[in-house]
Amino acid sequence: MEAARSLLKPKNPAKPKKLDQYKQDKPIQLTLFEMLLPHERQYSNTVELYDFIPKYHWGKVERVNGMFLKSLEREFECRQVRYRVSIQPASLKDKNGEEKYYYPSKREELVEDALRKFAVEGQGLFLDDAAGVTFTLHQLQQELMNNGHSYSKDQIKDALLVCAKTNITVTSEDGSAILVSGLFETLGLQTREDWESQGQKSKAFVRFNPLVTQGIKSRKFRQFNYETSMSYKNVIARQLHKRMSHHYIQASVTQPYGISLTTIIRDFGLTAYERLSHNLRDVELARGQDFHRIAGDLKHFYVERAGYGIRQAV
Numbered sequence: 107m108e109a110a111r112s113l114l115k116p117k118n119p120a121k122p123k124k125l126d127q128y129k130q131d132k133p134i135q136l137t138l139f140e141m142l143l144p145h146e147r148q149y150s151n152t153v154e155l156y157d158f159i160p161k162y163h164w165g166k167v168e169r170v171n172g173m174f175l176k177s178l179e180r181e182f183e184c185r186q187v188r189y190r191v192s193i194q195p196a197s198l199k200d201k202n203g204e205e206k207y208y209y210p211s212k213r214e215e216l217v218e219d220a221l222r223k224f225a226v227e228g229q230g231l232f233l234d235d236a237a238g239v240t241f242t243l244h245q246l247q248q249e250l251m252n253n254g255h256s257y258s259k260d261q262i263k264d265a266l267l268v269c270a271k272t273n274i275t276v277t278s279e280d281g282s283a284i285l286v287s288g289l290f291e292t293l294g295l296q297t298r299e300d301w302e303s304q305g306q307k308s309k310a311f312v313r314f315n316p317l318v319t320q321g322i323k324s325r326k327f328r329q330f331n332y333e334t335s336m337s338y339k340n341v342i343a344r345q346l347h348k349r350m351s352h353h354y355i356q357a358s359v360t361q362p363y364g365i366s367l368t369t370i371i372r373d374f375g376l377t378a379y380e381r382l383s384h385n386l387r388d389v390e391l392a393r394g395q396d397f398h399r400i401a402g403d404l405k406h407f408y409v410e411r412a413g414y415g416i417r418q419a420v
Contacts, residue, residue: 125240125294125311128233136237139322141226141329148333150223152352154326156317158184159191160375161274161289163209164341175207182373188279196271198264208268210289212341213257217265218289220249221312223332236291237322238313253336266293266312287316328352342392345374 141149160180169175178193195207224230224246225239232238243259250257257265270293276285292313313319321327330351338344346365354363371378371385379385 122292122294125233125309129235131232132230133232133323135323135325136225136230136232138325139226139230139327140228142228147227148331149329150219150226150332151327152330152348153318153321154324154352155184156315156321157348157352158182158373159189159274159276159317160373161191161193161210161272162215162341162375163193163211164376167209169207173204173206175209178209178375180372180375183369189284190277190279192275192277194273194275196268198267198271208264208272210268210272213261213265214269214272214289215341215344216250216253216255216336217246217262218269219332219336220246220253222314222318223249225314226332232319233292233311233313235319236313236316237319238292238311240309240311242309253333254339255336266290266310269293269312285315285317289315291316291319340392342370342374342376342389346370346392349373 139151141147141151160182163178167175175195177195178191180191180193182189182191193209195209197205197207199205221239221241224241225237229241230237230239243262247257247259247262250262269289272289274285274287274289275283277283290312292311294311295308328351330348335344335347338347349365350363367382367386367389370376370389376385376388
């Protein structure tokens with residue numbers, strides 16, 4: 107807990123620096139995070155705690171006066187420890203100068219995963235002792251497209267800005283603050299004018315969330331099949347795949363992975379319907395559309411319907 111408290115960030119950070127103004131190095135921990143061999147190309151890494159914060163919003167949003175969004179307040183659990191997270195939406199201005207608020211969503215999750223993959227493939231570096239990655243907008247667009255997710259350059263720019271400007275506050279069950287930070291600690295070229303003046307192939311950079319840096323330094327990360335995860339169209343399937351890959355270390359046909367339906371709703375940031383059977387339907391739909399393609403022992407799991415005292419195989 108003491109180490110986690112060191113991740114608290116000031117509310118008024120210094121003016122962002124250019125890439126060449128950071129101290130750049132590549133510590134041994136980052137080398138261990140990489141997977142550079144040909145047979146490892148389909149893999150990336152999940153990071154302890156950060157990847158299991160329910161920080162994304164799924165579905166439609168309800169804006170106040172067509173512009174504003176309220177902060178999301180959620181609870182979740184990781185390694186039998188309960189946490190709370192407050193998610194303050196990002197404020198972006200459109201081409202007409204009008205301000206609008208956005209939650210991070212499926213698009214932002216995919217962009218984060220693609221950037222993490224770049225770091226795994228050798229493009230990562232530490233910038234002033236924070237894990238980061240350099241990339242080009244064109245490279246990021248191609249990576250997403252190659253994995254079945256086509257976005258325009260403007261949509262990708264907006265996704266990066268949403269990640270940089272969304273603030274999350276994570277607290278322990280007793281209310282002690284653990285983290286106050288953006289999804290990205292720093293984004294190089296943070297305005298539309300920066301992107302346009304520098305050119306489409308100019309080097310951009312991101313410093314990841316401090317929890318990602320901490321996970322890399324402490325080697326609290328696990329391999330998962332990135333290509334399979336990116337191929338899912340269903341968010342529940344993608345979240346289950348990451349969670350099982352990270353936590354399901356006792357993989358066996360005789361030891362299926364069990365998870366309660368209420369845990370899926372809570373820890374994935376899903377909407378709880380009046381009837382849990384409707385949430386169970388969504389999990390079954392995820393299996394029918396996507397999850398049947400997961401290879402090996404990851405196919406063996408069940409969902410326990412809270413309040414019914416039965417196990418529902420899916």
